Amino acid sequence: MDRVAGKVVLVTGAGSGIGRATAKLLADEGATVIVTDINRSGGLETVQQIGGRARFEEQDTSKEADWKRIIEDILAREGRLDGLVNNAGIAGPFPSTFESETVEQWQRILAINVQGVFLGCKHGVPALRSSGGGSIVNLSSLAAFLGTPSLSAYGASKGAVRQFTKTVAIDCARKGYKVRCNSVHPGIILTPMGEGILPNDKAKERVRGSIPIGDFGAPADIAYGILYLISDESRFVTGAELVIDGGMNAI
Template identity: 50%
Template sequence: MAAGQDRIAGKIALVTGGASGIGRAIARMFAEQGATVMVADIQETLALAVVAEIAEAGGNAEVLALDVTEEDQWAAAVDGVLERHGRLDVLVNNAGVGGGGDGTIEDVTLDGWRRIMGVNAEGVMLGCKHGVRAMKQTGGGSIVNMSSIAGIVGAPQLSAYCASKGAVRMLTKSVALHCARKGYGIRCNSVHPSYTDTPMVERMIQSRSDPERMRAALASASPFGRMGEPADIAGAVLYLASDDSAFVTGTELVVDGGVTAM
């Protein structure tokens, strides 16, 4: 392991949606920084590939098949981590969906709304519930919830997505206060990226009549003139997972290239 790459050495971390995009970047960065990483995803084959990448680089990782909308799967996943490793130090609730089923408040369907809320909001709630259950047994930990700038500022065509990410933002504060006042030693924070170069965003770009124009528009939305990279977001999550942020809880860390500063 290279010098300085030990910010979360020895920690046991679970990352949902770890098979691709931001989740993959987080899992790889966590392993590089010394953690043992549970790569949790509904896409087991892709998760296995991430675990293989981490192993090839000399890191430690395991696959967890997990549908974040199913509480029994959450309970089994967390119980399995506790049985194998004795504790859970870091939980990153990263799994999320967007796009299909969304629209303006006039266009969104109830089924589409429930699908997005089920993964983005209820999935995070279940993660927090079972993460707290595990962490309080061993004296604390860090929960990081992936929200979005759409949880801070509105987008007219993303009614369900904005609602789901706003829910994550406020749930995070509730969890943080509860755990602090109970003395659990558990911190809970949210991360708010802008458009990031991930497979989900690429699918959205390719769905448009002029993909290159859409790509350019997303890049120009940031004062930096580019979309975020998964590693940009992973670095922020690493800070919140590490002891560097020991006095940080209930906060929202915006990683958007200045979009919300305008």
């Protein structure tokens, strides 16, 4: 019940799916959680489900001004930041091949999935350092390892997150910042985003059958991996890729 006791952790996109499950688990394990999302009602619902040791702030992770405001506010109110989960992300429309993808869709996906993670690291690292060190978890995807013909911009964005995570990890380690940075790579998880690539029951059963472990993942399956990476149990882990996908990447 106290794997992250006393830590202050910011979770972006925590108004739904994996972010909500992560915020709840971190709070269960003793953290104070700052829940942020572009979706106010979803974020407030997460805070209500936690029922204490959590507060909500509206944030668009693609906007630098929002990051400055959120981080300054945390340092003023909580006095420290120990963990950052760069979870907010978008996919779709599904399917989007490289031939059908528009420049506007491509730029929107990269602005949130890649620029959002870059800004989180840029503004989060100084706050983590000033708190004596900490841990960043970036949500990448199984898509970072594979061709994704039906999600072309999404796959590219998650490949970028995987690589950028290692850059931050090594730069911080070599500079003695005491800030770790790792990526998490979910397979297909039943959230609003995951359901979006399973348009009907037939498609769902076909995809389920292709997962070695025989089923889709749940948001909590990813939250437990993130909990480990935010906790001090992973103090020697940085620049790593934690794949949680029911075996799909091992085929």
